[in-house]
Amino acid sequence: MRPQVVEKLTRIFSMMPGIGLRQASRFAYWLVDADKSLVEGLKLALDELKSVKRCDTCFRAYSGQNSCSICLDGLRDDSKVAVVEKDTDLEAMEKSGIYDGRYHVLGGLLSVLDAQSRDRLRLKEIFSRIKKDGSIREVILALSVTPEGEFSSRYIEKILEPLASSGREIKITRLGRGLSSGAELEYLNKETLKNALENRK
Numbered sequence: 017m018r019p020q021v022v023e024k025l026t027r028i029f030s031m032m033p034g035i036g037l038r039q040a041s042r043f044a045y046w047l048v049d050a051d052k053s054l055v056e057g058l059k060l061a062l063d064e065l066k067s068v069k070r071c072d073t074c075f076r077a078y079s080g081q082n083s084c085s086i087c088l089d090g091l092r093d094d095s096k097v098a099v100v101e102k103d104t105d106l107e108a109m110e111k112s113g114i115y116d117g118r119y120h121v122l123g124g125l126l127s128v129l130d131a132q133s134r135d136r137l138r139l140k141e142i143f144s145r146i147k148k149d150g151s152i153r154e155v156i157l158a159l160s161v162t163p164e165g166e167f168s169s170r171y172i173e174k175i176l177e178p179l180a181s182s183g184r185e186i187k188i189t190r191l192g193r194g195l196s197s198g199a200e201l202e203y204l205n206k207e208t209l210k211n212a213l214e215n216r217k
Contacts, residue, residue: 022048073145075121075138077103086110086119093117095153099142099172101125101160105201109158112206114213117156120145125164126171134171143175146186154187156216160200189216 018026022044029040047055068077071084078084086092096117100106101124109115120142127133146152157172159165173188180186192215204212 019048074119075123075141076106076119091116094149094151096156097142097146097152097154098156098158100158100201101165101168102202105158105160108202108204109209112209114206114210117154118152122159122168125159125162126168127164128167137168139172139175142172143179146176146179150184153185154189156213157188157190158201158213159190162200192216 022041025044025047026037026040029035029043030037032040035043047058068079070076071078071087073087074084076084076086081088093116096115097120098106098109098115098117099120099122100109101122103121106119106121109119120138122137122139122142124133124137126137142155146155155172155176157169159169169190176186176188180188191212201209
């Protein structure tokens, strides 16, 4: 019979995206044999997670200050907001150095098969933010080219349509050519991401 802690770790690891029970079990047993200093380092890092917060404006994860550094940056273009699925997508755009606007982290994508998925995402927040902030002129839907990403983009376009048709000057665009079907934003190279942003429509 497995040690109780291995069972517990397996359950926790299996909750991570893309990790099944078998792989989760391997992770747990790997930690059993890992150097104790590594386990202690992992314990300390997990404890430090308590200091990580979500920005009240863009919902990016950050730590150390009252607001995230991107929202505090007065040199960024307030007229553009890129809607991304997750923090790693935001990081990919930042590393490319080709986008100077603001962000909104959805926290996932809508699922065609899961009607409850919209309640877990920050959809009301993006509508409320754009409605209140008159400086926003363009919403860039920077989502993965997957069925879920496409479904999410269409849904966001639908909920933002009243704002765009109310006489307010606001464009809703998507990343342009250069993205193949199934492409996820965080894995794109700089040139592909640059072309997709420049050719958004």
